[in-house]
Amino acid sequence: MNKNALNAMQLSVSTVFFAAFFALVTSLFSVNAAAQSMPSQEQLEQLQSLPRAQQEALARQYGIDPSAIDEFNAAQRDGDSSAKQEIDPVGERSSNGQMGQAGSSFLPADLEKEFSRGRSELKPFGYDIFSGEPKTFAPVAHAPIPANYLISVGDVIHVELFGKQDESFKLTVNRDGSIVLPDVGEMKVAGMTYSLMQEMIHHQVQERLIGYKAAVSMGELRSIQVFIVGEAYKPGAYTVSSLATISQALYVAGGVSDIASLRSVRLMRGGKVASEFDLYDLLLQGDASADKILKSGDVIFIPARGDMVAVKGEVKRPALYELKGDETLEDVLEFAGGATDSAYLSSAELRRIVKGKRLVSTVDLTTEKDLNRELNGGDALTIRQVSQELDNSLMVVGAVTRPGYYEWQNGMRINDILRDVRHDLLEQADLGYGLVVREEGPRRDVKILQFDVADAINGVEGENLRLNERDQLVVFSRFETKAEERDNLSRYTLSEQEREYQQRQRQLDAYRDAYLNDVVNTKLGGSSESPDAENEDKIVPLRELFTEKQEEKPTVKEELAMYSRQNLLEPIMQRLQRQRTETGNAPFVSVAGEVMHPGIYPLVENATAEKLLAAAGGLKNGAYMDQAEITRWAIGKDNANTDYLKIDLAAVLNGEVDVPLQGRDRLNVLSIPEWQNTYEVTLRGEVRFPGTYAIKRGETLTDVIERAGGFTDHAFLEGAVFTREELQEQEQKRKEMLAQELQREIASNMITGTGDANQSYEQMRTLLADLMSTPAVGRLIMDLPKVLSMNGTRDVQLKDGDTLHVPSRSDSISIMGEVQMATSYRFDPELTVDDYISRSGGTKEKADTDRIYVVKANGAIEPYKGGSTWFGFGGGTELQPGDAIVVPLDTTYQENLELWSQVTNIIYNSAVAVAAITSI
Numbered sequence: 001m002n003k004n005a006l007n008a009m010q011l012s013v014s015t016v017f018f019a020a021f022f023a024l025v026t027s028l029f030s031v032n033a034a035a036q037s038m039p040s041q042e043q044l045e046q047l048q049s050l051p052r053a054q055q056e057a058l059a060r061q062y063g064i065d066p067s068a069i070d071e072f073n074a075a076q077r078d079g080d081s082s083a084k085q086e087i088d089p090v091g092e093r094s095s096n097g098q099m100g101q102a103g104s105s106f107l108p109a110d111l112e113k114e115f116s117r118g119r120s121e122l123k124p125f126g127y128d129i130f131s132g133e134p135k136t137f138a139p140v141a142h143a144p145i146p147a148n149y150l151i152s153v154g155d156v157i158h159v160e161l162f163g164k165q166d167e168s169f170k171l172t173v174n175r176d177g178s179i180v181l182p183d184v185g186e187m188k189v190a191g192m193t194y195s196l197m198q199e200m201i202h203h204q205v206q207e208r209l210i211g212y213k214a215a216v217s218m219g220e221l222r223s224i225q226v227f228i229v230g231e232a233y234k235p236g237a238y239t240v241s242s243l244a245t246i247s248q249a250l251y252v253a254g255g256v257s258d259i260a261s262l263r264s265v266r267l268m269r270g271g272k273v274a275s276e277f278d279l280y281d282l283l284l285q286g287d288a289s290a291d292k293i294l295k296s297g298d299v300i301f302i303p304a305r306g307d308m309v310a311v312k313g314e315v316k317r318p319a320l321y322e323l324k325g326d327e328t329l330e331d332v333l334e335f336a337g338g339a340t341d342s343a344y345l346s347s348a349e350l351r352r353i354v355k356g357k358r359l360v361s362t363v364d365l366t367t368e369k370d371l372n373r374e375l376n377g378g379d380a381l382t383i384r385q386v387s388q389e390l391d392n393s394l395m396v397v398g399a400v401t402r403p404g405y406y407e408w409q410n411g412m413r414i415n416d417i418l419r420d421v422r423h424d425l426l427e428q429a430d431l432g433y434g435l436v437v438r439e440e441g442p443r444r445d446v447k448i449l450q451f452d453v454a455d456a457i458n459g460v461e462g463e464n465l466r467l468n469e470r471d472q473l474v475v476f477s478r479f480e481t482k483a484e485e486r487d488n489l490s491r492y493t494l495s496e497q498e499r500e501y502q503q504r505q506r507q508l509d510a511y512r513d514a515y516l517n518d519v520v521n522t523k524l525g526g527s528s529e530s531p532d533a534e535n536e537d538k539i540v541p542l543r544e545l546f547t548e549k550q551e552e553k554p555t556v557k558e559e560l561a562m563y564s565r566q567n568l569l570e571p572i573m574q575r576l577q578r579q580r581t582e583t584g585n586a587p588f589v590s591v592a593g594e595v596m597h598p599g600i601y602p603l604v605e606n607a608t609a610e611k612l613l614a615a616a617g618g619l620k621n622g623a624y625m626d627q628a629e630i631t632r633w634a635i636g637k638d639n640a641n642t643d644y645l646k647i648d649l650a651a652v653l654n655g656e657v658d659v660p661l662q663g664r665d666r667l668n669v670l671s672i673p674e675w676q677n678t679y680e681v682t683l684r685g686e687v688r689f690p691g692t693y694a695i696k697r698g699e700t701l702t703d704v705i706e707r708a709g710g711f712t713d714h715a716f717l718e719g720a721v722f723t724r725e726e727l728q729e730q731e732q733k734r735k736e737m738l739a740q741e742l743q744r745e746i747a748s749n750m751i752t753g754t755g756d757a758n759q760s761y762e763q764m765r766t767l768l769a770d771l772m773s774t775p776a777v778g779r780l781i782m783d784l785p786k787v788l789s790m791n792g793t794r795d796v797q798l799k800d801g802d803t804l805h806v807p808s809r810s811d812s813i814s815i816m817g818e819v820q821m822a823t824s825y826r827f828d829p830e831l832t833v834d835d836y837i838s839r840s841g842g843t844k845e846k847a848d849t850d851r852i853y854v855v856k857a858n859g860a861i862e863p864y865k866g867g868s869t870w871f872g873f874g875g876g877t878e879l880q881p882g883d884a885i886v887v888p889l890d891t892t893y894q895e896n897l898e899l900w901s902q903v904t905n906i907i908y909n910s911a912v913a914v915a916a917i918t919s920i
Contacts, residue, residue, distance in 0.1 A: 122310055125319040125335065126262045126283050127255070145218045147195040149243065153177060154222030157189070159201060163212035170219055184208050194218065224296035228253045231260030231302045245291045246277050249300055261305040263324040267292055268299040278324065284335065307377025311336040314343035314383045323375060329363065330371040332381065339365070342385050349382040394467060398475035399429035399563040408469045414456040415464050417473065421457055427489050428563070429453065430478040432614045435604070436465055437472040437572060446575050448587075450604040450611050477563040478617065480597060485561050565597055565615075576602055585635065585663030591616045593669035594623035609652050609659040612667055624670040625650040630659070631666040681798050683708050685806035686715035700795040701804065702788060716809040719857035719882040720784040721777075725801035728778025735776065781859040810857070810882040815840050817887035818847035827881040833864050836885055848890035857882030 151157075153173050159181060161167045171179040177190025184204050189197045198216045205214040222242045226249055229235045233254035240249055246267055250256065262279040274292065281287040294300075305322055309332055312318040316337030323332075329350075339345055345365040352359050353376075363370040365383070375381075394406045396417060401424055406417055414436075418424045421431065431454040438447045453475060455463035467473070479485045560567050576587050587603040589612055596617030604611060609630070613619065630645040649669065651657040661667075679695045681704055688709030695704060701722075711717065780796070784806075787794055813836060816822040820841025825831075831839075833852065843849055852864040857880060864885075 122312055122318060122320050124258075124308070125317070125321050126279060127258065127260075129255075129283065145194050145221075145243070147193060149194040149218075151189045151192050151194065151197050152222060152242070153190060155242070156219030156221075157197070157201075158217045158219045160215040160217075161205065161209070161212050162215070163209065181205075224294065224298075226294050226297070227299045229299060229301055231257040231304055232300075233257055240294065242294075242296075244294050245288075246275070246294065246300055247279075247282065247288070247291050249294060250302075256302055259304050261303045261322060263306060263322050264303055266301045266303070267294070268301055269295065269297075274298075280322075280324075280335070309375050309377070310380040312380070312382050313348075314340045314385050316340060323377060326374055328372050328374055329365065329381065332375060333365065333371075339383055343383045344386040345383065347384065349380075349384070351380040351382075352376060353378050390470075392469060394470070395472045396475075397472060398434075398568055399426040399477045400424060400475050401426060408467065408471075412467045413464050414451065414467065414473065415459055416467075418453070418457050418475075421454060424457075425453070425475065426477075426563075428477040428479055428485055428561070430476045430617065432618065433476055435474040435572075435602075436467065437474060438468055439470065445579055446572065448572070448576075448602045448604040450607075450615065452614065474568055475563070476565055476568055477561050479561050480564045480566065481559050482561050483559070565599070565601075569602065572602055573600070580663075585633070587663050589661050589663070589665045589667070591667045591669065593628075593667075594620040594671050595669050596620060603661065603663050607661040609647060609661060609667055610655070612661060613653070613669075619649075619653075619669060622671045623649070624672045625653075628652075628670060629668045630661075631668065632662060633664050679798070679800040681800075681802040681804070683804050683806070685720075685804075686712045686808055687804075687806055688712060695798055699798055700792065701798055701802075702792055702795050704798065705788075705804075711806060714808045716807050716857070716882065717784045717788075718880065719807045719810055720782075721805040721807075721859070722780045722782055722784075722796070723778045723803045723805070724780050724799060725778060726799065727780055728776045731778055732776040779859055783858050783860075807882075812881065813879060814884040815887070816884060818844040818889055819887050820844065827879070829878075831879075833879070833885055837887065843887055846890050848888050851888050853886055853888075854879065855884040855886060856880065 151173060153175055155173045157171045157173070157179060159169045159171060161169075167182075169181060171181060173179055173190055178186050178188045180186045181201070181204070185208070187200065187204060189200070192200065201216045202214050205212055223239045224242050224244075225237055225239050226244075227237050228249055232250070233256060235253070238249065238252055240252060244252075246265060250265070256262070262283075265277040265279060266273050267275040267277065275290050277290040277292075281289075282291065307323040308320050309323060310320050311332050315333070316339075318336060321332055321335045333339065348363050348365050350361045350363050350373075352361065363373065363381075365371060390405055392408050394408045394412075394417065395404070396406060397403050400418065409416075414434075421429075425431075432452055434451050434453040434456065436449040436451065438449065439445065440447050449465055451465055452460070452463045456465065458464075477485070479488065573588070579587055588600050589603050589607060590598075590600045591612050592598045595613065596619075598616060601612060601615045604615075609628075626648065628647050628649040630647060632643045632645060634641045634643060645659075647659050648657060652659055674697065679697065679699075680692050681695055682692045683690050683704065687705070688711070690708070693704050693707060705711070782796065787796065811827050812824045813827050813831075814824045815836050819837060820843075823840060825836060825839060833854065837843060837852075854862050854864060856862060
C-alpha cells in the first residue's frame with residue numbers, strides 16, 4: 001500500500017469516527033454535554049487503536065484539549081470498556097425543560113389556590129424520583145444477570161478455562177444462536193436461560209477437555225430498542241440494555257411530564273398490554289413485581305394523570321395523591337404515611353366540590369364508616385392537631401423547686417403537691433403569700449384564691465385549699481429585683497440566676513400564655529365606647545397596675561426577679577381587666593404606705609385587709625399599728641361616692657377584727673408619727689474621729705462635733721466646707737436655668753443683629769461647656785468658729801446627707817481668673833491684692849478690674865475696692881490664709897451679656913470650694 005492510499009484510509013477513518021470521538025470526549029470532560037448519539041463499543045475500540053498523533057490531530061481539529069486523550073486511554077486501561085459507563089445518563093432538568101413549560105401545578109387553578117392559601121404549597125407525590133433529564137441514550141451495562149435471563153443473538157459470553165494451560169475466550173452469540181468454543185466445538189445457546197447455558201458449557205468442557213474446568217460469565221449484553229411514549233419527559237426511541245425494566249427505561253427517559261399518571265404505566269407488546277405498572281406500589285410498598293424486563297420493540301405508554309386529592313395537616317407525608325379506582329379515606333391516609341402522633345382524627349376536614357359548589361364535611365377517621373368513604377377528584381383532606389391544653393392536670397409555677405404540670409386527682413389539696421418547705425420551695429419563696437388561679441364558667445372567668453404557703457404545707461384548715469382540675473398554683477419570691485436576691489440569698493450567684501432563668505423560662509412562658517393568649521393590650525376601664533367608661537379610670541397603662549405613683553423610679557422590667565410579684569401577677573391582672581365584681585367595680589385592690597411591696601393586687605375570694613397585707617409582704621418597721629385607712633369608691637346609678645374607713649391595724653393582724661374588701665379599695669398604712677429613716681451625716685478631715693454618724697431628727701452640728709471628739713490641733717476651722725445634698729440639687733437646677741437664659745440671650749442678640757454673631761455663638765458654646773462641666777458642690781457658707789462660740793444660738797440643724805470637711809491649716813493665697821498665671825502663693829501679710837495680681841503677671845485684656853473680689857476661706861465673698869487702706873481693701877478687711885483672689889471676665893468686652901457675670905461667679909466659686917475639699 002502506497003503512502004497516498006494510507007493517508008486516504010486514515011482520513012476516511014477520521015471522518016467515520018469523528019462523531020464517536022467528539023461525543024466521547026465531550027461527554028467525559030464537559031459538564032453540559034448532551035450526547036445524543038453515543039458511539040458503540042466497536043467504534044470506541046477502533047478510535048483507541050488510532051496512532052497517538054492521529055488522535056491528537058483530531059482533538060486539535062475539533063477544539064478539544066489533547067490531554068483529555070490521556071485521561072480517556074487511562075480510563076480504558078482501568079477496565080472501563082465503554083465511556084458511556086462513566087456517564088450518568090440522567091442529570092438535573094434544565095429550567096427551560098418541559099416541566100418548566102407546563103408549570104408547577106397539577107391541579108385546576110381554583111383548587112391549587114385553595115391548597116396554597118395561607119400554607120406552604122403541596123407537591124404531587126412521587127414525581128421527584130423521576131425528575132432528572134437524560135444526558136444520553138446509552139444503555140446501562142453494569143447490571144447483575146438474573147438466572148432466568150434468556151441468551152440471544154449479540155450477547156457476549158466470557159469463558160475462562162483452567163487446566164494445563166489457562167485460556168480466556170470472548171464468545172459472541174452469532175446470528176444462528178450458537179457460539180464456537182475452541183477444542184470443544186459449536187454450541188447452541190440462543191433461547192437458553194443464563195443458568196442453563198452455564199451448566200451446558202461446564203458439562204461440554206468436562207466431557208471434551210480432560211483436566212479442564214470452565215468459569216462462565218456474561219460479557220457485553222445485547223442492546224435493544226424500546227419506545228417510550230405518552231406523558232414521558234422526553235418521549236422517543238431509546239437503546240437500552242436487554243436487562244432493562246420499565247422503571248429503568250423511565251429513568252433513562254428523564255421520567256414523566258407534570259401531567260403524567262403514576263398509577264397506570266403500561267407495557268405494550270405486540271399491540272397488547274403485557275403489564276400495567278402502578279408506581280405507587282413501588283414507591284409506597286417496594287413492590288416491583290410488575291416492573292417487567294423489556295424486550296426489543298416494546299412500547300412503554302404513560303397516560304395522563306387521573307383525579308388528584310390533597311392530604312395535609314398532621315400526616316407524615318402531606319402531598320397531592322392520584323386516585324385510581326375507588327380509593328377511600330383510609331387508602332389516602334395510608335398514602336400519606338399515616339397520621340402523626342399529634343393528629344386529632346375524630347374531627348378532620350374534608351372539602352369537596354359538588355355540582356359547582358364547594359362543600360366542607362367533618363369526618364371521624366377513627367370510625368370504619370368514614371374511613372371507607374370514597375374520594376372524588378379535587379377533594380382536600382386536612383387533619384388538625386390535638387389541643388395543646390392538658391386535661392386532668394395542674395400547673396405549679398413560681399419559686400418552687402420543681403415547677404411544671406402535675407396530675408390532678410379528685411380531692412387533691414395544696415400539700416399533696418407542696419409537701420415540704422425545704423425540699424419543695426426555693427430559698428427565696430415567700431411563705432406568707434400564694435395564689436390558686438382558677439377558671440370558671442363558659443366565659444372562663446378568673447377566680448383567685450389566696451393562701452398562706454407555710455400553713456398550707458402544714459395542713460392548716462382554711463389555707464390548705466382543695467384544688468380543681470386545671471388550677472394554677474403560684475408561689476412568689478419575697479424579693480422584687482435580682483439585686484435583692486443576690487444580696488440576700490446565701491447560695492445565689494449571678495451564674496446560678498442565669499442558669500435558673502434558662503431552665504425555667506419555658507415553663508414560666510406557658511403560665512403567662514395561659515392568660516395572655518387572648519388579651520391584646522386592654523386598658524383598665526375599657527374603651528371609651530363601653531357603657532361603664534364614665535365610671536372607670538381613664539386610660540391606665542398596664543404598667544401602672546404594678547407600681548404606685550411614688551417619687552422613686554419604678555422597677556425596670558429587666559431588673560425584676562423571675563418570680564417577683566410584678567412578673568407573676570402581670571398575666572393575671574391583664575386577664576382580670578375584662579371582669580367586674582358584683583358591685584361593678586374592677587377586681588383590683590391596692591395598698592400603699594409602710595408595707596414591703598406596695599402596689600395593686602387582684603381581688604381574691606373573701607378578700608380582707610389581713611390578706612391584702614400578706615400579699616404586700618407584711619408591714620415595715622415604721623408602720624403605725626393603731627390606725628390605717630381604707631378608701632372606698634361606691635359607684636351609684638348617677639354618681640360615684642368616696643368613703644374613708646378607719647381600721648385598727650393591730651386588731652386586724654391579731655385576727656380580732658375581720659375587715660372585708662371590695663373591688664378598687666385602697667388600703668393606706670400610715671407611718672409612725674415622727675418616725676423617720678435613719679439620718680446620716682459625715683465628718684471628714686481634721687476631726688478626732690472622722691466618719692459617718694447616725695443622728696436623730698433635730699440634732700445640730702455642734703452635737704455631732706462633740707460626739708466626734710472635737711477637732712485636732714491642725715484643724716483650719718476658718719476654711720471648713722459644709723455641703724448639703726439639698727443645696728447641691730438646687731445649685732444644679734440654677735445652673736441649668738442660667739444655661740437656658742444664656743442661650744435665649746445669645747439667640748436674641750443674633751436675631752436683632754447686636755454684636756458679632758459668630759463670636760457670640762462660639763463664646764456661648766465655650767461658656768456653656770464650662771458651666772455644665774463644673775460640679776455642683778452644694779456648699780452652705782458659714783463661719784464655723786463663730787458658730788461654735790455662740791453656745792448653740794446660731795447652730796446648724798443637720799439634715800440627712802450633710803457633710804463637714806475640715807481642712808488642715810493653710811498658709812497660701814490662691815489667685816484665679818483673668819490673670820496671666822493663675823496659681824497659689826505663700827501667704828504674706830505685708831502683700832496686698834494688687835501685689836498678688838502683679839506677681840501673677842497682671843490682668844489679661846478681658847479682665848474686669850472693677851469687679852475683682854476675694855473668696856474667703858469660709859466661702860464668703862468680699863469685693864475688692866482698690867487700695868483704700870494699706871490692707872488693700874476699703875473698709876479694713878485684710879487677707880487671710882486660705883483666701884482666693886478672683887479676677888472675673890469683663891462681660892461687656894464684646895457683648896452686653898448680663899448673665900455672664902453670674903455664670904463666671906458660679907464657675908470660680910465652685911472651683912474654690914472643690915479645691916478646699918480636695919485639699920483635706
